[in-house]
Amino acid sequence: MFKWKDEYDLGVQFVDEQHKVLFDIGNRVYKLLKSDMYFDKYDRIAEIIEELKNYAAFHFKEEEAYMASIGYRKFLSHKVEHDDFIKKFEDLDLENVDHRQDQYIMELLEFVFKWIEDHILVKDKLYTEK
Numbered sequence: 001m002f003k004w005k006d007e008y009d010l011g012v013q014f015v016d017e018q019h020k021v022l023f024d025i026g027n028r029v030y031k032l033l034k035s036d037m038y039f040d041k042y043d044r045i046a047e048i049i050e051e052l053k054n055y056a057a058f059h060f061k062e063e064e065a066y067m068a069s070i071g072y073r074k075f076l077s078h079k080v081e082h083d084d085f086i087k088k089f090e091d092l093d094l095e096n097v098d099h100r101q102d103q104y105i106m107e108l109l110e111f112v113f114k115w116i117e118d119h120i121l122v123k124d125k126l127y128t129e130k
Contacts, residue, residue: 002026004111008120010128015110018059019120025052026112033105041101046094050113053089058087064123072127085115111119 004023009016012027029048060082069076088123097104 002030006086008117010057010120010124012128013061015059015066015124017063018055019116020051021055022025022059022116025055026109026116029109030114033102033109041105042094042098045097045101047090049089049094049108053086056082056089057086067127070127076128078123078127081119 004020008019010019025048029052032044032048035041052076060079064075064082067078072078077119
C-alpha cells in the first residue's frame with residue numbers, strides 16, 4: 001500500500017485532493033495485484049488503466065489552469081511532463097498486459113508511484129514555492 005504523507009501537501013487544496021485520488025487509484029491497482037479473487041485480471045487492469053489515464057488528464061488540465069493563473073514560468077516544461085505521462089498510457093499494448101498480468105501490474109505500479117512521487121515532491125513543489 002502507498003500512503004499519503006504530509007510532505008506531499010502543496011498547500012493548494014484542490015491539487016492536494018486530486019493527488020490523493022491518484023494515490024487511491026494506485027492503491028486499487030496494488031490491491032488487484034495482491035488479490036487471489038480473480039484468475040484473469042485483464043478486464044480490471046484495463047478499467048483501472050483507463051480510469052487512471054482519464055483522471056490524470058482531468059487533474060493535469062486543472063493543475064495547468066492553476067499554473068497559468070499564477071503565471072508559473074516553467075509552465076510549458078511542466079505540461080510536457082504531463083503530456084508524456086498520458087502518452088505512456090495511450091501507447092500501452094494491452095495484448096502484452098494480457099500475457100503477463102501480475103508482472104505488468106507490478107511494473108505499472110512502480111512507474112506510476114515513482115512518477116507521482118517525483119512529480120509532486122520535485123516538480124509540483126516548484127510552482128508552490130514563494
